[in-house]
Amino acid sequence: EVQLVESGGGLVQPGGSLRLSCEVSGFFFSGHYMTWVRQAPGGGLEWVAKIPPSGTPQLYADSVEGRFTISRDNNRNLLFLEMSGLRPEDTAVYYCAKEEWFRTDFWGQGTLVTVSS
Amino acid sequence: QSGLTQPPSASGSPGQSVTISCTGTSSDIAVSNYVSWYQQEPGKAPKLIIFEVSKRPSGVTDRFSGSKSGNRAALTVSGLQADDEADYFCSSKRTGGTVVFGGGTKLTVL
Numbered sequence: 754e755v756q757l758v759e760s761g762g763g764l765v766q767p768g769g770s771l772r773l774s775c776e777v778s779g780f781f782f783s784g785h786y787m788t789w790v791r792q793a794p795g796g797g798l799e800w801v802a803k804i805p806p807s808g809t810p811q812l813y814a815d816s817v818e819g820r821f822t823i824s825r826d827n828n829r830n831l832l833f834l835e836m837s838g839l840r841p842e843d844t845a846v847y848y849c850a851k852e853e854w855f856r857t858d859f860w861g862q863g864t865l866v867t868v869s870s
Numbered sequence: 871q872s873g874l875t876q877p878p879s880a881s882g883s884p885g886q887s888v889t890i891s892c893t894g895t896s897s898d899i900a901v902s903n904y905v906s907w908y909q910q911e912p913g914k915a916p917k918l919i920i921f922e923v924s925k926r927p928s929g930v931t932d933r934f935s936g937s938k939s940g941n942r943a944a945l946t947v948s949g950l951q952a953d954d955e956a957d958y959f960c961s962s963k964r965t966g967g968t969v970v971f972g973g974g975t976k977l978t979v980l
Contacts (some may be wrong), residue, residue: 760902788969790971796974797873797959797971797972797973797974798871798908798916798959798961798969798971798974799971800961800969800970803967803968803969804957812937812966812967814968828931841950848915848916852920852969854904854922855902855904855961855962855963855969856904856906856908856918856921856922856961857906857908857916857918857961858918858927860915860917861915862914862915863915
């Protein structure tokens, strides 16, 4: 059974940093693209970043470029999202997902990040 | 990077068919066959229901169908059922390898 479990969300002040993790099981993690997608409260989905099996090159949405870094540990089946310079508009549920030819076929349950003073 | 355009809402009666549109640009839908659709129920993660414009993942009902013409994609739900009530999102590969989502459409079964 494919499982993706995010952790690391929480309340952070504007300008602060946070690191999200996603623990993956049930498929060959090292062989697949992985992605982060976020959803603001009551809002739509926004693609955030993706990383290939090798780890490079990463791709980012314009809204997070230069502030967020996606990375992975293929030995431990872990995906990460380092977020810095956080803004109130970054408040969202962040989903970790497996990407297969530009579709996300398996999703985690999400972790909530709230940016507020 | 503005998103794909979807109508905020759609509705239909049980048994009817409903079509949800998704309009993009010359940088995404118009030049990509990697158009997907997702169904999201309240409080849950999205679920992939259509990929590569019109293909269905294993286990997804054939009442869901997808199509594309030019810079516009569409999801048709036929034989509407009460449990089809959910939010639906489209997505497309964008030039450069990124992905863009639509704003979502809330489908109501009357």
